[in-house]
Amino acid sequence: MSGYRLSDGGLTDRGTTLRFSFDGTAMSGHSGDTIASALLANGVRIVGRSFKYHRPRGLWGAWVEDPNGIVDVAWNGRTTPNLRATTEPLINGQEVRSVNAAPTAAGDRWRKLDLVSRFLPAGFYYKTFMWPRWERYEPRIRALAGLGRLDPGHEPAADCAQVNARCDLLVVGAGPAGLAAARAAAARGETVLLVDDQDAPGGALRWRGGTIAGSDWRDWAEDAVSTIKAAGGRVLFRTTAYGVYDHGLVCAWRRREAGPDQLWRIRPGRTLLAAGAIERPLTFADNDRPGVMSADAALRYLRLYAVVAGRRIAVATNNDAAYPVAAALAQAGADVSVLDSRDDSLAMAECALAVERNTLPSAALGQEDLTGVLAGDLRLEADTLLVSGGWTPTIHLWRHAGGGLRYDERLAAFLPEGGMPAMRVAGAANGAFGLAAALADGHAAGGDDGPAPPVGEGHASYAIRPAWPDPAGSGRAWIDQQSDVTVKDVALAAREGFRSVEHLKRYTTLGMATDQGKTSNMAGLAAMASITGRAIPEVGTTTFRPPYVPVPLPVIAGRRRGQLFNPPKRLELEGRHREAVAGLREYGGWLRPSWYGADGAAAIDAEARAARRAVGLLDASPLGKIEVIGPDAAALLDFECYNRVSTLKVGRARYVLMLTEAGIVYDDGVVMRLAEDRFIVSCSSAHVAGVRMRLEEWRQDRFDPARVFIHDATAHWATIAATGPKSRDLLEATLPALPRQALDLAHMAVTETALDDAPLRIARVSFTGERSYELSVPQSAAAALWDRLTAGLATLGGCRLGLEALLILRAEKGYPIIGKDTDGLTMPHDLGMTGPMKKREDEFAGRRALFTPQARGADRRQLVGLAVDESAEPLPTGAHGYAPSGGRRRSIGYVTSSYLSPELGRPIALALIENGRERLGERIPLVHLDATFEAMVTSPVAYDPAGMRLDA
Amino acid sequence: MQLFPCPFCGLREETEFHFAAEAGKARPEPAGQVSDDGWAKYLYFQDSPKGRSREIWVHLACGEFFVMTRDTVTHEVTGSEALSGRSR
Numbered sequence A: 001m002s003g004y005r006l007s008d009g010g011l012t013d014r015g016t017t018l019r020f021s022f023d024g025t026a027m028s029g030h031s032g033d034t035i036a037s038a039l040l041a042n043g044v045r046i047v048g049r050s051f052k053y054h055r056p057r058g059l060w061g062a063w064v065e066d067p068n069g070i071v072d073v074a075w076n077g078r079t080t081p082n083l084r085a086t087t088e089p090l091i092n093g094q095e096v097r098s099v100n101a102a103p104t105a106a107g108d109r110w111r112k113l114d115l116v117s118r119f120l121p122a123g124f125y126y127k128t129f130m131w132p133r134w135e136r137y138e139p140r141i142r143a144l145a146g147l148g149r150l151d152p153g154h155e156p157a158a159d160c161a162q163v164n165a166r167c168d169l170l171v172v173g174a175g176p177a178g179l180a181a182a183r184a185a186a187a188r189g190e191t192v193l194l195v196d197d198q199d200a201p202g203g204a205l206r207w208r209g210g211t212i213a214g215s216d217w218r219d220w221a222e223d224a225v226s227t228i229k230a231a232g233g234r235v236l237f238r239t240t241a242y243g244v245y246d247h248g249l250v251c252a253w254r255r256r257e258a259g260p261d262q263l264w265r266i267r268p269g270r271t272l273l274a275a276g277a278i279e280r281p282l283t284f285a286d287n288d289r290p291g292v293m294s295a296d297a298a299l300r301y302l303r304l305y306a307v308v309a310g311r312r313i314a315v316a317t318n319n320d321a322a323y324p325v326a327a328a329l330a331q332a333g334a335d336v337s338v339l340d341s342r343d344d345s346l347a348m349a350e351c352a353l354a355v356e357r358n359t360l361p362s363a364a365l366g367q368e369d370l371t372g373v374l375a376g377d378l379r380l381e382a383d384t385l386l387v388s389g390g391w392t393p394t395i396h397l398w399r400h401a402g403g404g405l406r407y408d409e410r411l412a413a414f415l416p417e418g419g420m421p422a423m424r425v426a427g428a429a430n431g432a433f434g435l436a437a438a439l440a441d442g443h444a445a446g447g448d449d450g451p452a453p454p455v456g457e458g459h460a461s462y463a464i465r466p467a468w469p470d471p472a473g474s475g476r477a478w479i480d481q482q483s484d485v486t487v488k489d490v491a492l493a494a495r496e497g498f499r500s501v502e503h504l505k506r507y508t509t510l511g512m513a514t515d516q517g518k519t520s521n522m523a524g525l526a527a528m529a530s531i532t533g534r535a536i537p538e539v540g541t542t543t544f545r546p547p548y549v550p551v552p553l554p555v556i557a558g559r560r561r562g563q564l565f566n567p568p569k570r571l572e573l574e575g576r577h578r579e580a581v582a583g584l585r586e587y588g589g590w591l592r593p594s595w596y597g598a599d600g601a602a603a604i605d606a607e608a609r610a611a612r613r614a615v616g617l618l619d620a621s622p623l624g625k626i627e628v629i630g631p632d633a634a635a636l637l638d639f640e641c642y643n644r645v646s647t648l649k650v651g652r653a654r655y656v657l658m659l660t661e662a663g664i665v666y667d668d669g670v671v672m673r674l675a676e677d678r679f680i681v682s683c684s685s686a687h688v689a690g691v692r693m694r695l696e697e698w699r700q701d702r703f704d705p706a707r708v709f710i711h712d713a714t715a716h717w718a719t720i721a722a723t724g725p726k727s728r729d730l731l732e733a734t735l736p737a738l739p740r741q742a743l744d745l746a747h748m749a750v751t752e753t754a755l756d757d758a759p760l761r762i763a764r765v766s767f768t769g770e771r772s773y774e775l776s777v778p779q780s781a782a783a784a785l786w787d788r789l790t791a792g793l794a795t796l797g798g799c800r801l802g803l804e805a806l807l808i809l810r811a812e813k814g815y816p817i818i819g820k821d822t823d824g825l826t827m828p829h830d831l832g833m834t835g836p837m838k839k840r841e842d843e844f845a846g847r848r849a850l851f852t853p854q855a856r857g858a859d860r861r862q863l864v865g866l867a868v869d870e871s872a873e874p875l876p877t878g879a880h881g882y883a884p885s886g887g888r889r890r891s892i893g894y895v896t897s898s899y900l901s902p903e904l905g906r907p908i909a910l911a912l913i914e915n916g917r918e919r920l921g922e923r924i925p926l927v928h929l930d931a932t933f934e935a936m937v938t939s940p941v942a943y944d945p946a947g948m949r950l951d952a
Numbered sequence B: 001m002q003l004f005p006c007p008f009c010g011l012r013e014e015t016e017f018h019f020a021a022e023a024g025k026a027r028p029e030p031a032g033q034v035s036d037d038g039w040a041k042y043l044y045f046q047d048s049p050k051g052r053s054r055e056i057w058v059h060l061a062c063g064e065f066f067v068m069t070r071d072t073v074t075h076e077v078t079g080s081e082a083l084s085g086r087s088r
Helices: A035-041 A111-119 A124-128 A134-144 A176-187 A217-230 A295-305 A320-331 A346-350 A396-400 A435-445 A487-495 A501-508 A521-531 A553-557 A574-579 A600-613 A633-640 A685-702 A727-734 A779-791 A803-812 A835-839 B036-044
Strands: A013-022 A025-031 A070-075 A078-084 A095-098 A161-172 A192-195 A234-236 A239-244 A250-254 A262-273 A277-279 A292-294 A312-317 A335-340 A363-365 A372-375 A378-381 A384-388 A391-393 A404-408 A413-417 A423-425 A478-480 A582-587 A590-596 A616-619 A626-629 A653-659 A665-675 A678-683 A709-712 A717-723 A750-755 A758-763 A772-778 A861-867 A880-885 A888-901 A906-914 A923-928 A931-938 B003-006 B010-013 B017-022 B052-059 B064-071 B077-082
Touching: A013 A035, A025 A035, A035 A295, A124 A134, A161 A176, A161 A250, A176 A192, A176 A217, A176 A262, A176 A435, A192 A217, A192 A239, A192 A262, A217 A234, A239 A262, A239 A396, A262 A396, A262 A553, A277 A295, A292 A295, A295 A312, A295 A320, A295 A384, A312 A320, A312 A372, A320 A335, A320 A346, A320 A384, A391 A413, A396 A423, A478 A487, A478 A521, A487 A501, A487 A521, A501 A521, A574 A582, A574 A590, A574 A779, A590 A600, A590 A803, A600 A616, A600 A803, A616 A779, A626 A633, A626 A685, A633 A678, A633 A685, A665 A685, A665 A750, A665 A758, A678 A685, A685 A709, A685 B052, A685 B064, A717 A727, A717 A779, A727 A772, A727 A779, A758 A779, A772 A779, A803 A888, A803 A906, A861 A888, A880 A906, A888 A923, B003 B052, B003 B064, B003 B077
Parallel strands: A013 A095, A161 A192, A161 A262, A192 A234, A262 A423, A292 A384, A312 A335, A312 A384
Antiparallel strands: A013 A025, A070 A078, A070 A095, A239 A250, A250 A262, A277 A391, A363 A372, A372 A378, A404 A413, A582 A590, A616 A717, A626 A678, A626 A709, A653 A665, A665 A678, A717 A772, A750 A758, A758 A772, A861 A906, A861 A931, A880 A888, A880 A923, A888 A906, A923 A931, B003 B010, B017 B052, B052 B064, B064 B077
């Protein structure tokens, strides 16, 4: 027999009927039910199959502690895997499926696997399937064990907001201790944030009841909530504070009925942890049978949902907290008997039911379902066995924050020890068991020195007598139900030397399941203590890490997904590019046109040709525009750059490298001198932030910051580059107001003028090897300039130029892209730029490292070109050149860029090759994946080696 | 998420900062006279103290470098000052 719902009582809304199904069977529940309470009310016993042995499993708990109730839920066309039945609200239309079971939990086809369990100890699969490789067996073994199945079509919306909050006092838990503390603090004028994972205040009062300050606890709780709100505080229900992070940050997951969940990032002045305690199981043979349940959970199902766990109920306990449960179930009509490990106690004396003293279960009887209890010689018929092995304080957040623990022999539990400046623990979490004690502890923790509200409690005894796992017990006694770990597995771990709890955890996976050992860790470490002859505090606990409960990843990711995960920087002219059918892609953080037109390959080819034959127009706005201003500007740039900058004349520009202090090329760029004391560093678009920070670092830590100033104006200016033999014609035709001397600028010269009342900067800088003009205007003038220039393209046979064509054009000229054609070992002389290191005597960043034995070694990888047959395919980028070495291949470098050159009509490639410049003319073998190639080492400059076209 | 005090902007979340260097580690100069080993030590050898550590950080939002004293074990921040010659 199994659970059923009473005809009245409980907090569910009996007016609404919710239809759902479990493993294909239609069932119903009420609004306010959890999936677990509805399953129990519908008489479901087996809710799933165990992870490893496929044993039948039923509900053990009623909330976050439950190890067994894991289900896949399809709703609204989407399946969410591995939801916890005990905390998941029932919704009309849910299709609930058990996990690790097929076709149903009750009729699982692997249910006989457990018969061979003696051959499947901890670590069995990993130890057995080692030859020839684990990976060969893994898929089939994984299919046998495991939890829910992912729905590939279910991509949750990125709609979870992240809320930042501050408060004087954060109270975690709205049970008696939390409410008393929050109320006391609010009464003193503090701003309190009270969070609780249930949907109403009260904590365990909701099912254990009580009288506070002379009336029903609900009146007092209601008054506490209004006191908190009146003082400017907030109360959040269905909100789980799941982790404490550095510097007191508390993260909480807030579930909402209307609207998506939220992640709360709370910065409290102080935190009070009043998270209560979790009931522990008892350990005996087959204690995982469906029908064995936490006594407290049974009371919770009864009071909140009016669901009775069974008809013939045995209650087994080692403490007084189970007696109210027994009494309540008897009153609800169940046939209840009690087993108690103790000889006598206050609660036992007052109990009206039959109590077997000095007795605890030694085995659960029944195969798929519980039929009785064996306790030594005693045999009890029962369909349900409620157990209470004592209480474990919920001190997870205290441990996250770094708080200490001590073992309390009287309570047989780990309790918070010592103090922390910004956190306290109160109530059952602090070992203050019982309503009066919890209330007083919370009241004082809230800062009220006066007397706590009086409670009208019957008795407040706890009187636990520890009942830890017995390593000598017969049969298989479960410690971790979700990870399928038994007492014998713990003994095996100890025998094999895994005696530390951290080793025990990893060897047996004890406590590593989604419940994170809320009910199993204490039993596990107690078993290890007993097996190894140590005391419990000597064994200690494993590390507590966030999150306290599994938090859905969409909540943590929030809205930072898709485009918002790493938003690209957008061009002022993006609209113009889209009108011209640009294919937009991300380059160095910017969304830029790859090409213009529907057919990418054809467009790239045409654009590259047009730039060589006529004119191409490129939106080069992301190019760095870092202004360096002041009397020490030239000195700062001399130090920053490999090439000397101070000798640059006003109105001229110079190509420079920037090195790390290890001598590695960090970036390249063009430095323009607009005035004696004003420069613009036009570095590569992807390195702007980095170059700016380097400049700032030297400025602040080496120079007089009052004599040089850095201003990154990259985002303020748009830059449009006209490149090609007809670039001058384009400017002349479309910008007639442009002064003559601007058109006549020499290569690497720069001038400032104006156009339509907007400032205009023109620089003769070329990334293609062709005559080029870079026109920079404030963003507000960009569209007008772009429109005028594009209007003149057609007549000249020119076109817009995307990034892909530009990449080919610069590769034809052997212009490296730093970070693509160079790597973390490339020094300037590897690129053939030896002038400054030979000539400069002054200090500059990275100089010293250019003179180490490594930097001057004879086997450096140098930038070269690679030529293949005209009819061959371009070499794969990343292909390695190699030299035969003792029957193996030794890499001598690799291809960094490779294209089919439209202008040359043959493949071109750049590569970093060991001693490359000495190999000019040499044919080297290359390999990529399984294919081999041959190429001739050439100069990196494949097109116009004499540089005649810059002024063509 | 740690909170770091920028001497110019106040307490901000750690994602706004970058580590720059250990404090007090001067660039050996004239660098040309430093031995290869000496330069390698400057480049690659850090004290990485356990416990109290003085470090240069930069607040990316304002661009200011500053000296922060913190504990690498407890993550407690005990001091934050502008570079010498810089005022608030």
